[in-house]
Amino acid sequence: MQVIRPVGRDAAAKKYDILSALMAHGLAGDQHRQRLVLRLTVLITARYNWQADELTVGQREIARLWCVDERTVKRDMARLRQLGWIIVKRQGARGRVSVLGLDLERVMLDTRPAWANIGPDYVARMGGPPPEAAPNVVPFYRDLPEVAGDGLWPRMRALLRAEDGALFDAWFAPLVAEEGDGGLSLRAPSRFHATYLRTHLMGRLSMAAWRCDPGAGQVRILP
Structure with a gap:
């Protein structure tokens, strides 16, 4: 499987490929998966720094973006860390929020069963040797x-x-x-x-x- 690196001349297209994989994976699941993937996708499109692979945002801001309380944010972010999709790059300290990143390889591995729903051209584009x-x-x-x-x-x-x-x-x-x-x-x-x-x-x-x-x-x- 080819691991997408959203850098270089085709970075924009690669970002769309990653987001497409996430959304197809969410739509292929139940309402709980759909909601979790939707929240992550919104967080990525609104606050993720693709070039630095950094997501630096506090729980209060995430709660406002997701229209939920902070308790829900803690639960869903913990779930995303357990899945391996989000990793902690630098733990937050007093007055500073944690710096998070995305494990794109794990995201693409987990979403792979839904690639065929996007189309054979997508599967071919994402294929290749490990x-x-x-x-x-x-x-x-x-x-x-x-x-x-x-x-x-x-x-x-x-x-x-x-x-x-x-x-x-x-x-x-x-x-x-x-x-x-x-x-x-x-x-x-x-x-x-x-x-x-x-x-x-x-x-x-x-x-x-x-x-x-x-x-x-x-x-x-x-x-």
């Missing part, structure tokens, strides 16, 4: 045995495969879960593989673990 793929060394694993069971790792595997099949085959499929107390330990086939996962893909693994089990704890990669 940006994380190493240019020189890309391990491909074929005919790997499936991991059966209802445990955390089998559920995470299913989620990660659904998000990006090519990336899953290259980096997540060969991981083996090991028994241990607290958190999830995953054994990688090599030290290089483990280092690459820790450097580039820990966010994917941590989010998958949280979505499969909010009390899963820390994910560890072992060489």
Whole structure:
């Protein structure tokens, strides 16, 4: 999957692509998802600094923009952080609001099932190889045995495969879960593989673990 970076000569078109994905995702869901996506979309169009990837706005101002109370703002912003769509870049201090950002990769991953509703041209435009793929060394694993069971790792595997099949085959499929107390330990086939996962893909693994089990704890990669 191609990760959109709304910079450069085609920045305006890329922004429309991101907003289109968000709105299509919202419309494909229930009223709660629709309302959450609408609120985020309004916040992005009104207050998000695309170039700096910064959203600096207080809860009172958000409440006025959304026509809700501040309690609702706290709840919905917490939900957006849990989804991984909004990240805290700098925690607010006394007299200063927090500086937030958007995880565009996570947004596009989560909205991907609704892309077809926009049209095949959009799907083709957003397609392509995963940006994380190493240019020189890309391990491909074929005919790997499936991991059966209802445990955390089998559920995470299913989620990660659904998000990006090519990336899953290259980096997540060969991981083996090991028994241990607290958190999830995953054994990688090599030290290089483990280092690459820790450097580039820990966010994917941590989010998958949280979505499969909010009390899963820390994910560890072992060489």
